[in-house]
Amino acid sequence: MLGDALRAVGYSEAAVTRLLGDEAYSDGREDVPVAERRLPGTPLGTVVRAFFLELPVPTRDAVRALGRGGLDALATTGLAEIGDEVVPLGRILPVGDLLIASDDFPDEDGEQPADYVAAYTPTSRILDSLTPRRRVARALDVGTGSGVQALLTARHAGHVVATDVNARALAYTELNAALNGMENVECRQGSLFEPAGGEQFELITCNAPYVVSPEKRWAYRDSGFQADEISERVVRGAADHLAEGGFATLLVSWIAGDPDEPDERPLAWTETIGCDSWIIPIWGSDALGHAATWNDQLADDDERFAAALDTWTDYLAGLGVRWVSEGAVLLRRSRGPRFTARVDEVDEDDLEDAGEQIERAFEARARLSELRRPADLLDARLAVAAPLLLEHELEPRRGRTAVVAASLQVAEGTQSTVDASPRALELVAALDGTKRLGDLVQASAERLGLSESETSQLRREVLEACRELLELGALRFQ
Secondary structure (H helix, E strand, O other): OHHHHHHHOOOOHHHHHHHHOOOHHHOOHHHHHHHHHOOOOOHHHHHHHHHHOOOOEEHHHHHHHHHHHHHHHHHHHOOEEEOOEEEEOOEEEEEOOEEEEEOOOOOOOOOOOOOOOOOOOHHHHHHHHOOOOOOEEEEEEEOOOOOHHHHHHHOOEEEEEEEEOOHHHHHHHHHHHHHOOOOOEEEEEOOOOHHHOOOOEEEEEEEOOOOOOOOOOOOOOOOOOOOOHHHHHHHHHHHHHEEEEEEEEEEEEEEEOOOOOOOHHHHHHHHHOOEEEEEEEEEEEOHHHHHHHOOHHHOOOHHHHHHHHHHHHHHHHHOOOOEEEEEEEEEEEOOOOOOOEEEOOOOOOOOOOOHHHHHHHHHHHHHHHOOOOHHHHHHOOEEEOOOEEEEEEEEEEOOEEEEEEEEEEEOOOOOOEEEEOHHHHHHHHOOEOOOOHHHHHHHHHHHHOOOHHHHHHHHHHHHHHHHHHHHOOOEEEO
């Protein structure tokens, strides 16, 4: 009833951004006074005040917005105290076409309780963007929190198991499933994969408390495991529970003693787990930067902030940590016998929905692993599978303009870029699957009047660019 009432008044992500601006979801409690002044005195404005900004509203206005039945339903959830005013005790955020209840906003002094439950954080968005959304029968969301990832998956899965060690998080997940009319989400309490037993799933997501931390302060942040042990457990546990052909999207972190070799640990984790892997670093910092980032809620208290920095940097120094990375590990369970791994940095600000790209990338890598020799790719027919942006770098030379370099960007998903010679990328960008790659290279060389050595060079450049773009999901086999 509450979900129906909120939707009936037009409470949606689009409505919030229309009223409060594009930065509404990243604003903090300090921005609430300004945001409140932007709201109209309409039923929708009342709902945004109460559930997005967490401000008390007169009960008569809440009845006008939600109806008496909606207000009674709100009281039943325990998300508000109702008297002369409706006083919110939590937050209900529209996330896409979902409504997600949680404990946001965090307390201004950073003193939220140990079992605090967040809604849709920046890491939630990254996990959502990197998750393939094909139809599956069974899915698993580990460390579900508010249940947002489980609910996003429930739209394309027959049954979703959501696990969390935090009982309060599971209560929110059950409430949010009801709020969105979903009956295919099953909550199980326990640590990581323990509640899943020996079951297998076609899709696994995880946004566990992966922060490398000396504390055990908040369930959503601190796992209590040493160093990056929880991340290794998540990667290995996901591989153990993936069905044949299944995908896993896991947000994790990892440590390094050498900043110039930051990704050795996740490469070692994925070497023997029977899955193809794609390691995606998104953030990275030295020990002091890591400590400052995860204690920024104390920045206004010089003494407490300094003490936290000392505790965290001493802890990291004791582990020999000079660099900490945070990002995603993507897995696909395959038959093998050879398994591939690659590492690509992704800019958080550039990342868009990459689910279909990820599926194409792993499928292409499986096909590439079947080739006996790299040159056998010349026999394939390839086609562009994603929007591509071809850029040329121009330079004036003796009264004319010369093309001196080129790059090809995947203009969606991970927004990855491949550099190569202009003539190689121009050929690749025009692939339509109708002719063998080798024939296209030969025809291009003849049209350009290239020598035999120049033709060989073009062939090598095209093969390298095509292989890279296939592994990035920008090209496909026909």
